[in-house]
Every structure is written in structure tokens, then in C-alpha cells.
Amino acid sequence: MTKTHEHDRPHLEQADWDPVEAQEIIAPFVRLKGGLMEALHGLQQAFGYVPRQSYDVLADAFNLSRAEVYGVKSFYHDFRDAPAGHHVIEVCQAESCQAMGSRGLTTHVQKMLGIELGETSHDGHFTLKAVYCLGNCAVSPNITFDGKMHGRVTEDKFDKLMQRTAGLAKKGENA
Numbered sequence: 001m002t003k004t005h006e007h008d009r010p011h012l013e014q015a016d017w018d019p020v021e022a023q024e025i026i027a028p029f030v031r032l033k034g035g036l037m038e039a040l041h042g043l044q045q046a047f048g049y050v051p052r053q054s055y056d057v058l059a060d061a062f063n064l065s066r067a068e069v070y071g072v073k074s075f076y077h078d079f080r081d082a083p084a085g086h087h088v089i090e091v092c093q094a095e096s097c098q099a100m101g102s103r104g105l106t107t108h109v110q111k112m113l114g115i116e117l118g119e120t121s122h123d124g125h126f127t128l129k130a131v132y133c134l135g136n137c138a139v140s141p142n143i144t145f146d147g148k149m150h151g152r153v154t155e156d157k158f159d160k161l162m163q164r165t166a167g168l169a170k171k172g173e174n175a
């Protein structure tokens with residue numbers, strides 16, 4: 001599976017970008033404390049990611065430099081640079097999961113998908129993300145697969161999840 005960093009897919013960004021809509025999303029937050037975060041969340045909700053073109057609009061609205069906007073956006077792992085893949089997998093990297101083998105599991109998942117943490121596969125099928133505690137430490141290591149939590153995940157269990165996903169996709173194609 002070929003991989004791409006999210007910023008290598010400008011065609012997806014440009015297709016979705018709408019400056020008028022972005023202005024409308026940002027406007028209600030401009031005078032609020034913590035408004036920049038709210039605006040970033042609003043943009044991601046509307047576009048599925050935070051379009052690069054929005055940095056200038058945000059900088060103007062909040063009287064910040066583009067670099068400051070970028071700094072805030074990049075500090076929070078939740079904000080994406082491109083639309084997420086069809087399937088989103090999060091692997092917990094926090095202490096309890098690490099103690100129960102999440103590092104090895106992460107390496108396995110990366111190998112299976114052919115992408116690193118924070119990347120989306122070139123075909124747009126998978127996005128792989130790091131998360132820091134899913135609040136499910138008792139059954140570490142944990143992952144989420146399309147928003148569903150899975151505990152005590154072994155390499156084998158992950159492979160089965162992938163097989164099930166591939167099976168469902170095939171069924172969908174044949175339906």
C-alpha cells in the first residue's frame with residue numbers, strides 16, 4: 001500500500017475549500033475567549049479537516065500571524081491537514097497501553113497499513129492516529145477502529161479486525 005503525508009494531497013483540499021463558508025464559520029468565534037480553537041473545530045467539522053487556505057482567514061480574523069495560527073493548529077493532534085481516510089484507526093500510546101505492548105502493536109499496524117502514525121494511505125482507505133489514553137486502561141492495549149473501542153488488542157486480534165473490514169468491503173462491492 002503506498003502512503004502519503006496528508007499535505008501531499010492538495011487536490012482533496014482544493015476541491016472542498018469554500019472561503020465564504022469559512023468566513024461564516026469563523027465569524028461567531030472572533031470575539032470569544034478561546035475562539036480560535038472553536039473556529040478550528042468548526043472548520044474541521046464543516047470540511048472534514050482544516051484547509052491550509054483557512055490560515056490566512058483565521059490570522060486576519062484573530063489578529064494573529066499565519067505562523068501563530070499554524071502553531072496552534074499543529075499543537076493539537078485532533079486537527080487534520082487533509083480529509084481522513086475511509087477507516088480511521090487510533091492506537092493508544094499512553095502509559096498503561098505502552099506497558100501492555102502498544103509499541104509493538106503500533107509497529108505491526110504501521111507495517112500492515114504501510115503508513116506511519118499521523119498518515120493516510122494514498123488510496124484514502126486508512127488513517128492511522130496516535131491517541132493518549134482512551135480511558136480504558138484496564139484492558140490495555142487499546143485501539144479504536146472507526147470510532148469503536150477494542151481492548152486487549154494483540155497483533156492477531158488486529159489482523160482479524162482488518163480481515164473483517166476487508167470482508168465487509170467485499171460484500172458491499174458484490175451487493
Ligand code: FES
Nearest residue numbers: 092094097134137
Ligand atoms: S493508557 Fe491507553 S487507554 Fe489509558
